[in-house]
Amino acid sequence: MAHEVTDPAPAAVSGHDAPAARRAIARRAARRSGAPGGRRSDAWRKRLEIALFVAPALALIALFVAWPVASAVRFSVYRWKGFGPLEDFVGFDNYVSVLTDDVFQGAVGHNFIIVFGSILLQLPLGLGIALLLNRDMWGRGLLRTIIFVPYVLAEVIAGVVWFQLLQPQYGMVDAIMSGIGLDPPAQGWLGTPDHALWVVLLVLTWKYLGLAVILFLAGLQGVPEELYESAQLDGASWWQVQRSITIPLLGPTIRTWCFLSMIGSLQLFDMVWILTGGGPANATTTMATFLVNQGTDRQNYGIAGAASVILFVISFAMAVAYQFFILRRDTMTERRTRKAAA
């Protein structure tokens, strides 16, 4: 660590510091070759180029991300039915009524059950399947495809299919259960408040397991073959190899997947909307179904605006916290190893 990087060759630059390092090299190169008078015009041309290339993307983000976010914040401090002028200013009243609403509190709880439930179910399952499919075995391609198909299926289509399968009495699941002598719940799987959320969680696991498996498989390709070979030479068993080599080296992939899964679960809408519409008896409401229900169904756009801002804040806070406490370790280790190597 005593050695600081003094003059890295371009090929050695990689990872998160790459852009800065490359910029430094370019600057140095420019200093060497450029005539003294050309420097200022070069810089201007560069700025113009950047502006030109970035402008379309910025315009799109402003129009489709920044503007709607700003509008939601604005709506959230008014009582507004969706037409006519915005004039009934109510300050934070909408936030108070959202935060004290039993249904919204339930919805936040359901979101967190889905966040943790998804990770607890999909992580061991996904890891197990990925390790299995990473071995040379017969029918591997077919199995990979089967597991990945639900993920590429449109959410609405998958939802409608499951909705039909889970129909009480006439659906396939109930028919099979009664066929083998089991008693399906009288109100059906999606109609019983005590079961509905868990059934939704299972359907989500079926749908998103493919993503976890594909990401883990990709991560597994990055584990150097030599490590396995040397472990074998040392006489390590398959389990020992997985536990001490594969899973630790898969860490960054797992942590990134957890992040994606968490954000997806917080914003969960489509599958719940199709399967239960947030019912029965609000047993599966999520923050997103709550705000759609308040906004487009009841035309309380102020309440919906406040709920969407709260959802945004929760997601943002969780994302930042995750970056800070968990993902940062990955980037820090990377930096440390690079420094040590230099």
Next chain:
Amino acid sequence: MALAALSAGVLLATAACGGDDSSDESADGSTTITWWHNSNNEPGKGYYEKVAADFEAEHPGVNIEISAMAHEDMLTKLDAGFQSGDAPDVYMERGGGELADHVEAGLTRDLTEDAADEIAKIGGSVAGWQVDDRTYALPFSVGVVGFWYNKSLFEQAGVTAPPTTLEEFLGVIDQLKAAGIDPISVGAGDKWPAAHYWYYTALRACEQSVLQDAVQSLDFSDPCFVQAGEAVEQIIDAEPFNPGFLSTPAQTGPTSASGLLATGKVAMELAGHWEPGVMQGLTEDGQGLGENTAWFPFPALPDGAGDPTAQLGGGDAWAVSEEAPDEAVEFVKYLLSDEVQTGFAENDMGLPTNPAATGGVSDPALAELLTVRDSSPFIQLYFDTAFGESVGGAMNDEIALMFAGEATPQDVVEAVQKAAEEEQ
């Protein structure tokens, strides 16, 4: 370049704010009326095209631009139209609180004087489309809600006459269950079909004046509203509903509430005048229940103060945007004329409100419904429509919770009262 972009933006903004008089009248003096309706299937679609063409022929220089849309699409587009100030000239209003909001926002034209003759002709049905005694839309189809039932299943269970009181109704439920038939389907997953039970028991439990005051003042302190909930609880406790009713949708697919009735899986369902048409769409032969289709009104409550012949109902009315040209009012009046309403009835498009068209209804079940509607002392507009979406939505949610056994009659009244207070 910046200037060009700016002026393009201004142009766009002006175009988006259309609907002012200049856009309706083009240079050659002709007038364009935009008309949105939800008869997007034959024969309704073709019939309305013919109606528009006839009107154009009689009024030279008037051009009618029709948009026939699926019902849900139309509602979404109307909301968007009202938000952007770009609503069509002639459109459909469901009345009640929603209309009151549109009126308050200055979006809907007052037709009281311009269509006085038509309003007089339609009679009591316009009440749902009045705000402070001014009429803002002309109802062209008004139906009532009641129990649609399967005659052959009733016979199979030994039920000879449809029930008229709550006690008889509970007796019929027992008879059907004893015969191994699921008595009633209800689409509680969509909430409003469950809520209709409470609306009806409230209509039977409360005096007309109490209900009408409640719609105006949003005060639900009269004990009859709790009594209404208790009657619904009595029905729920008899466990008459199809398995899985908490997640059953109202009308989509063969396992929806209407689908179960149409395919003979249950004996009856509480639904509006749309039911025969919906059932026809859900059966392969397009017949629905066919000649087994029959109807009886919601039973009376033992000590209810309400009139047992009053009915719960609702419908659709033609409204004119505030910014629309005067010809649009003429067109709406034409839509309510004897001629157009008779054609409307003959095509089985709904229950006409113009008495001259009564004879045109050919479907026997619908013709019977028309007699019930016209002999009813008053028709209570669906409460969710009458109270507006915000209070109505809270009401429907809480009644659905009662069906799940998670709310008491008192909770329903309190939830409605709370939503109403937030509104004021």
